[in-house]
Amino acid sequence: MDDVNESKQMVLLMGSALKKYRKENNMSLDDLAELTGVSKLTLGKIERGETNPTLAMIWKISKGISLPLLALFQTEDPVSVYRAGEGLRFSNDKKNWIIEPVFKSNGIEMCRAYLQPHSSYHPEGHHVNTTEIATVMTGSIEIQVNEEMYTLNQYDTISFRADCPHSYTNHTNSETVLHISLKYGF
Template sequence: MGSNKDETQQLIQFVGTKLRELRKEQKLSLEDLAAKTGVSKLTLGNIERGETNPTLGMIWKVANGLSVPLMALLKPENNINILRAGQGPKLFGNDQEWVIEPLYNDLRGSTEMYRAYLQPRCKYEPEAHHPGAVEIATVMAGEVEITIGESSYTLNKFDSIQFVASEQHSYTNLTDEQAVLHLAINYK
């Protein structure tokens, strides 16, 4: 098995190659894509060449700009995958307080699954998802407050919530221990 550093580099290369492929399929220049995503042309070029490790927020912006599920930029399509906790590539949010491991996407690309880790007493507010996307979050460890729009909900171990993911939302770990969530996002 390769090291975590090797897996991260492979993910960076895959994201770059897939981004270029999707951009060309849609007949977009780097400048066109920059205008659609708010990510600079220089940064997009660096991502495509595998010269930078894009943040999770950047990847969300690019996926939204291309109108593709996030997983289209993250994982090759395979019929069988086994993903062991903590052993696959990871994407980081702000200051590594929020870490996700891409798990699965259905072969049609309409549903994606992630394992997320939220550090103690930290908050993560993701980029808005595609219009019509639905998110299901299940707390696997810890106690997490999920705010959707103006309403907040406290979820304990094994509690789940479903909501429209294009609405502004955030996750806050209410404990002194790392929280673990499983997330499923369905794109209509």
């Protein structure tokens, strides 16, 4: 599947999940806009599959409605295989941070993350009481949690409260690949 079709699939899945959530909770687009801080116009376009939201916007919506990020892209398949480099991929505006969903179950999400050489990613704080567990699969990375810096090399793992300020920095000449799990506290 090419990038255009994958992107369209992602937008349609999210739009469908968002509309389903809104209808199940008897909410108008105005209600959803107030809850998420995303404009009614943008939410309507997302629901209709007319726009491709940024990773920051997807996080904002996810936090606003207190749903795990991947719940916005959930399918009904009883068995799912997520191959590296295939399927849904999300990136930040700079395209230097890419995540691929791997698994979602019982308030836990797992994804692969790719951080490009000589770049940083500074996510907004995640949902309240969320724990993030990151394992370096290839490369090395510097992770800042609050004001403390941690250097992790291949197969090293860190666990921290993800609702606090944190960032990932790759100082190397190679892409760093991480396996990240999020455990939501709701």
